[in-house]
Amino acid sequence: MSIRRPPPAERAASRRIVAAFLTGAAGAVGFAVTYVLGGDTRWEGVTLSVAFAGLAVGLSQWGRHLVPTGGYVEEHEGFAPPPFEQTMTTRALTAPDSPVRRRGLLAALGLALTALGAAALFPLRSLLPFDRVRPVRARTDTPWGPGVRLVDAGGRPLRPQDVPADTMVGVFPEGHVDAGDGPAFAVRLEPGRFSRQPSGGHLDGLAVWSLLCTHAGCPVRLYLRGTGRLLCPCHQSSFDLLADARPVAGPAARPLPGLPIEVGPDGFLRAAGDFTGPPGAGFWSRP
Amino acid sequence: MITDRLARALDDRLRLSPIARRALAKVFPDHWSFMLGELALYSFVALVLTGVYLTFFFEASSADRVYHGDYAPLDGATTSAAYASTVRLSWDVRAGLLIRQTHHWAALVFAAAILLHLSRIFFTGAFRKPRELNWLIGVTMLALALANGFTGYSMPDDLLSGLGLRIIVSVVESIPLVGAWLASLALGGEFPSDVMIPRLYVSHVLLVPAVLVVLISLHLGILVRQKHSQFPGPGRTEHNVVGSRLWPSYTLRSLALFAWVLAVLFALGGLVQINPVWMYGPFQPAQATSPAQPDWYVAWGDGALRLFPPWEFRIAGHLVPAPFLPGVVLGGVTFLALYAWPFAERLRTKDRRQHHLLDRPRDHPARTGIGVAALTFYAVLVVAAGDDILARLLRLPVYDLLSVLRVLVLVLPVLAGLLAFLLARALRRGDAAGVGALTRADLRRCAPRPAGPSEGGDGPGGQETPAVDRPGGRIEMWPEGDAWHWRYRDDAGRLVVTGNRAVLSRQEADSAARLAYPGVDRIVVPGPPPAAPAGPIRTALRRWGRAMAAGSLLLAAIVDRRRDRRRQERERADDTAQAEDAGSTGDGRT
Ligand code: HEM
Ligand code: FES
Numbered sequence: 001m002s003i004r005r006p007p008p009a010e011r012a013a014s015r016r017i018v019a020a021f022l023t024g025a026a027g028a029v030g031f032a033v034t035y036v037l038g039g040d041t042r043w044e045g046v047t048l049s050v051a052f053a054g055l056a057v058g059l060s061q062w063g064r065h066l067v068p069t070g071g072y073v074e075e076h077e078g079f080a081p082p083p084f085e086q087t088m089t090t091r092a093l094t095a096p097d098s099p100v101r102r103r104g105l106l107a108a109l110g111l112a113l114t115a116l117g118a119a120a121l122f123p124l125r126s127l128l129p130f131d132r133v134r135p136v137r138a139r140t141d142t143p144w145g146p147g148v149r150l151v152d153a154g155g156r157p158l159r160p161q162d163v164p165a166d167t168m169v170g171v172f173p174e175g176h177v178d179a180g181d182g183p184a185f186a187v188r189l190e191p192g193r194f195s196r197q198p199s200g201g202h203l204d205g206l207a208v209w210s211l212l213c214t215h216a217g218c219p220v221r222l223y224l225r226g227t228g229r230l231l232c233p234c235h236q237s238s239f240d241l242l243a244d245a246r247p248v249a250g251p252a253a254r255p256l257p258g259l260p261i262e263v264g265p266d267g268f269l270r271a272a273g274d275f276t277g278p279p280g281a282g283f284w285s286r287p
Numbered sequence: 288m289i290t291d292r293l294a295r296a297l298d299d300r301l302r303l304s305p306i307a308r309r310a311l312a313k314v315f316p317d318h319w320s321f322m323l324g325e326l327a328l329y330s331f332v333a334l335v336l337t338g339v340y341l342t343f344f345f346e347a348s349s350a351d352r353v354y355h356g357d358y359a360p361l362d363g364a365t366t367s368a369a370y371a372s373t374v375r376l377s378w379d380v381r382a383g384l385l386i387r388q389t390h391h392w393a394a395l396v397f398a399a400a401i402l403l404h405l406s407r408i409f410f411t412g413a414f415r416k417p418r419e420l421n422w423l424i425g426v427t428m429l430a431l432a433l434a435n436g437f438t439g440y441s442m443p444d445d446l447l448s449g450l451g452l453r454i455i456v457s458v459v460e461s462i463p464l465v466g467a468w469l470a471s472l473a474l475g476g477e478f479p480s481d482v483m484i485p486r487l488y489v490s491h492v493l494l495v496p497a498v499l500v501v502l503i504s505l506h507l508g509i510l511v512r513q514k515h516s517q518f519p520g521p522g523r524t525e526h527n528v529v530g531s532r533l534w535p536s537y538t539l540r541s542l543a544l545f546a547w548v549l550a551v552l553f554a555l556g557g558l559v560q561i562n563p564v565w566m567y568g569p570f571q572p573a574q575a576t577s578p579a580q581p582d583w584y585v586a587w588g589d590g591a592l593r594l595f596p597p598w599e600f601r602i603a604g605h606l607v608p609a610p611f612l613p614g615v616v617l618g619g620v621t622f623l624a625l626y627a628w629p630f631a632e633r634l635r636t637k638d639r640r641q642h643h644l645l646d647r648p649r650d651h652p653a654r655t656g657i658g659v660a661a662l663t664f665y666a667v668l669v670v671a672a673g674d675d676i677l678a679r680l681l682r683l684p685v686y687d688l689l690s691v692l693r694v695l696v697l698v699l700p701v702l703a704g705l706l707a708f709l710l711a712r713a714l715r716r717g718d719a720a721g722v723g724a725l726t727r728a729d730l731r732r733c734a735p736r737p738a739g740p741s742e743g744g745d746g747p748g749g750q751e752t753p754a755v756d757r758p759g760g761r762i763e764m765w766p767e768g769d770a771w772h773w774r775y776r777d778d779a780g781r782l783v784v785t786g787n788r789a790v791l792s793r794q795e796a797d798s799a800a801r802l803a804y805p806g807v808d809r810i811v812v813p814g815p816p817p818a819a820p821a822g823p824i825r826t827a828l829r830r831w832g833r834a835m836a837a838g839s840l841l842l843a844a845i846v847d848r849r850r851d852r853r854r855q856e857r858e859r860a861d862d863t864a865q866a867e868d869a870g871s872t873g874d875g876r877t
Contacts, residue, residue: 039381041388045557048385049550056546063539073775073784074314074528075803076514079417079641127472135471139460153573170573180478183573211573216457216592216610217478218450221575233577234450235593236675236685249686253597253609281457282599282608283467 013065017058024054136285140278143176144259150186150208150269153177157268163188163206168223168230171208173271181279183211183219184259186269187241189228196244199276200258203269208259209245210279213237215252217280230256254282311534312787316517320411322544323404328503329548330397337390338492344380346372347488349444349481358565366444366569369484373443374565389556394436396552398584401429409628409658411645413516415638419629421513424506426625431495431502433584438491440562440582444484447562449570451581453478454592458614463607479572519644521782522760522775526643527803529784578675590671591617594693624661652711660704667696761809762800764793771796775804 006014027050034043063069094100133141149157150171163169163186173182191205198207211219218234228242237250245256257275264270278286298304315321346352352371354361356379366374376383405425408414414422441452456478460466475482514528523529531537555561567576581589595613599606632654633639648655670677671692678685764773770789773796776782786803790796793812800810 035382041382041384042557044382044385045389045553045555049554049557052546052550052553056543056550059539059546060543063536063543067535067539068531069536070317070529070531071784072312072314072530072532072787073522073803074312074514074787075799076526076528076643077802078526078643079513124472128468128475132471132476135467138471138477139467172573178572180572215597216454218453218579219573219575222577233575233579233675234454235589236689237597247597250689251592251595251597251609251613253599281460281610282606283460284463284465284605284607285467286606286608 010066013061017061017066020054020058020061022054024051024058027051027054136283139181139280139283140287142181142274142279143173143179144182144184144271144274146271146273147264148271149174149264150184150261150271151177157266158186159267160203160206160263160269165189165205166225170211171269181212184208184275184279185211185220186261187223187228189241193228193242194244195242196246198241198244198258199255200260201272203261203263206261207241208261209241209256210259210275212256212280213252214247214254214256215250215281220256308788310511311532313511313533313537314515314528314530314787315533315537316515316528316530318518320407321515323400323407325541325544326548327397327400327404328507329545330393330400330552331499331503332545333393333549333552334390334397335496337386337393338496340386341376341390342492344372344376344383345369345442345488347442347485349479349484361565364569367484369442369444370564370569373445377563377565385553385556387556388559388561389552390439391561392555392559393552394439395582395584396548398432398436398582401425401432402584405429405625406658406662410648410655411516411518412642412651412654413645414629415642416633417513417641418509418516421506421509422629423626424502424509426622428499428502428506429625430622431499435491435495435499436582437585438487438495442484442487442491443562443564444570445564446567446570446574446576447564447579449479450575450579451585452483454589454610457608458588458592458610461608461611462615463602463605463611479570514643516643516645518647521777522784523644524804525641526805528643532787578673580673580676583669586672587665587668588614588618590668590674593674594668594671594689594696596693649711649714652708652715655711656704656708659707660700663703664696664700667692667699671696760804760807761811762804762807763811764796764800765812766793773797773800775800775807 027047030047031044031051034040034047092098100106128135132138151157151174152162153170153172155172155174155177157174158169158171165188167187169186171184171186173179176182186206186208188204188206189202191202194202198209200208211221213220213232213234215232215235215237218232220230220232220237220239222231222233223229224231224238228240229248230239230241230245232238232250232252235251237252238248239245239252239256240248244258247253247255254277257277257279259275260272261269262272298307346368348368350368351365352368353363353365354371354374356362356375358374358378361374373387376387378384408422408425437451437455441448456470456474459470459473462469471477473486474480475486515530517523517528517530520529531540568574580586591613592610595609597609598612599609601607646654648658671689674688674692675685677683678688681688760775760777762773762775764771766772767789770791771793772786772789774783774785786796786799788799790799797810801808
């Protein structure tokens with residue numbers, strides 16, 4: 001038998017495959033060099049991509065041209081189990097001395113396992129540390145309360161004149177700038193244009209509401225100047241500040257809670273109480 | 288040969304060859320849609336590889352850190368450790384940004400691959416008995432993949448992901464009775480809590496991936512046990528799988544796919560910026576970015592939140608807030624429907640048989656229609672998640688667009704589903720090869736009958752085409768050394784498929800062949816020796832035809848002569864075999 005000389009098509013495929021693998025190797029070297037030279041995300045990506053693309057082309061050419069494609073069949077036993085085996089298995093499982101026949105014992109075992117399973121749920125309660133306020137209280141109470149001063153993001157207390165007309169100023173409870181449910185905003189509007197009085201009252205047109213959208217809690221940051229409207233960047237709910245921050249469009253259904261404010265003896269703005277309702281998204285026990 | 292020696296050495300110690308030989312010979316159907324599952328698999332591998340690298344640098348903590356590094360705008364700023372380490376990973380760790388972006392892209396591709404894979408399983412009816420188990424595992428993996436994508440997205444503690452997390456927390460809180468408790472237990476307090484990021488981290492890098500690894504192993508184990516399904520075609524029956532063998536063709540092709548996946552992901556990771564958290568800034572409870580869009584695979588939920596009208600109601604004085612229906616109920620219904628589909632379909636078609644031959648989408652118009660309607664519905668939701676961007680691009684007021692989308696989300700799915708249903712029926716009735724080849728007559732033929740999805744149980748899902756007798760088919764068997772081979776030849780279709788494994792005796796070859804081709808009882812012993820597997824080489828020859836003209840002529844002459852000789856031999860053998868088989872066909876399966 002003489003050694004078969006590969007046909008030209010096969011030799012050409014081999015050449016392509018070698019070229020692809022060499023390209024891949026070059027890509028890998030390129031990646032290493034890029035890295036050593038200080039790295040550049042784009043070149044790192046390109047070189048690594050070339051390395052893998054070379055591999056991919058070589059392997060797929062190899063799979064397509066040098067080994068048989070298709071042309072094989074495998075028999076499929078099907079999944080109808082042999083009747084004898086099935087009968088014998090079920091018989092073994094349900095033999096007279098089989099544990100599954102002891103109904104009473106099984107019930108007791110079931111009880112023990114259920115109890116254990118239920119008991120195993122208890123430690124999950126530790127996920128919420130016991131010294132934290134209970135969930136519903138936590139959602140209703142905020143750091144605001146009578147006498148808490150309004151500060152800006154930098155922690156500086158605000159006077160009424162720090163809120164210019166028709167601008168929105170983010171305000172926070174003093175000492176709790178990072179609290180999740182504290183953020184509020186102050187605006188100064190024309191008192192005559194209120195079609196509905198702000199729920200927290202206003203000081204000569206200066207009113208404060210919670211910043212958290214009543215839909216899903218995003219900060220309602222986009223103030224549409226002149227219209228007295230506020231837009232939520234998350235799902236485009238908009239609130240009409242002239243009508244006590246009622247939702248006028250989008251998926252939000254409740255007005256933003258207001259914050260009652262007054263001017264303290266030091267001349268700075270302060271809260272006269274907590275929000276008129278729990279801020280942010282709704283929940284089952286929300287009053 | 289080293290391979291030979293190594294294989295023998297291993298086998299002498301582990302006795303693997305009986306299993307390994309079967310495994311290496313496993314037959315995979317040759318159809319591109321069977322690679323979609325592998326696409327998902329390899330994106331998952333890419334996720335694990337890049338993710339492990341990231342864990343060396345990411346610091347999952349919300350404690351304060353001062354960032355010092357190459358990103359000047361944040362140099363000296365105090366942020367959470369999670370955010371600072373992500374910025375450091377992107378700007379100061381060499382190759383860090385490449386791996387980070389590749390990881391993110393891999394997550395997007397992973398989710399897309401799962402969706403495509405699920406669609407192929409759905410539209411071809413591959414979930415039918417006995418593959419319901421793998422369908423259930425698959426749906427679970429889809430849910431886990433989405434969840435893991437979301438936790439990963441939330442961990443860097445940047446402004447955009449903080450918004451997303453806040454929305455999800457609000458959705459959880461909207462669950463009646465237990466919502467506030469669930470959210471508090473998960474967060475260990477109120478949003479934003481300081482244990483939030485470590486918990487997200489544990490679930491992202493340990494819990495969910497571990498479960499996914501277990502489920503993927505189960506998924507593939509079941510697949511190997513049950514073997515692949517296949518599309519109907521010449522030589523294919525409910526009792527066999529026709530295609531290429533794992534070794535060598537599929538090994539090469541599959542590794543090639545893996546390399547392609549990595550090549551594309553690294554190209555994306557290197558060239559296409561994704562989630563530039565340093566531009567969004569750190570999370571602050573009172574700040575928001577605009578526009579704010581989530582990753583595409585959770586966008587359907589975001590879109591639903593945007594489109595759903597502001598409806599809240601009270602049950603016995605308790606509030607059921609607006610995110611409950613579009614968030615919790617829609618998500619729950621989606622996954623329940625997915626879990627229940629195989630069983631619901633069986634209830635309707637009363638079809639309890641096993642199916643290893645797939646439907647083409649046209650074979651089951653009702654299923655196809657419902658699937659297309661569902662995909663359209665979720666596609667509109669994904670578009671709705673970008674309504675603000677779309678409104679800006681179209682120069683439309685966002686609320687006008689919202690109204691349009693609210694109508695579209697209800698109308699488009701019905702239209703698309705109906706269209707798919709009608710097209711599928713037209714294709715099934717007529718003999719057009721594809722949608723492009725449909726004639727007006729085909730369409731008219733299907734139009735007059737009232738079309739309702741309720742009518743579709745009559746597809747082959749209901750009555751599967753029986754394993755037909757193959758008039759032109761025959762089995763050939765021949766000994767080679769001490770092994771026996773067999774093959775099926777369909778003279779009409781010019782098809783020859785060879786049994787994937789040699790066996791020890793004629794009896795074994797006989798029973799394998801009869802299992803694969805029940806009803807074919809023309810068995811020829813000994814059949815002709817196997818021709819060299821000529822397919823690809825012959826095609827290549829054609830391409831090189833001109834240069835090879837002389838050579839191929841010669842080859843053709845030889846092949847011709849051999850074929851002649853074979854035919855004579857076969858005819859001689861046929862006679863003897865038929866005489867010989869007269870006794871043995873009696874015990875053959877029919
Ligand atoms: C984590 C994601 C997943 C991975 C890595 C994965 C992987 C695979 C692979 C490699 C195969 C064999 C090749 C193929 O048929 O495409 C397969 C088959 C299968 N998968 Fe998945 N899959 C995933 C998710 C899903 C989902 C979401 C479903 C459906 C809800 C599903 C249902 C099935 C079924 C029924 C089969 C058997 C198909 C047949 O034999 O025709 N898988 N999977
Ligand atoms: S969070 Fe404001 S509209 Fe959804």
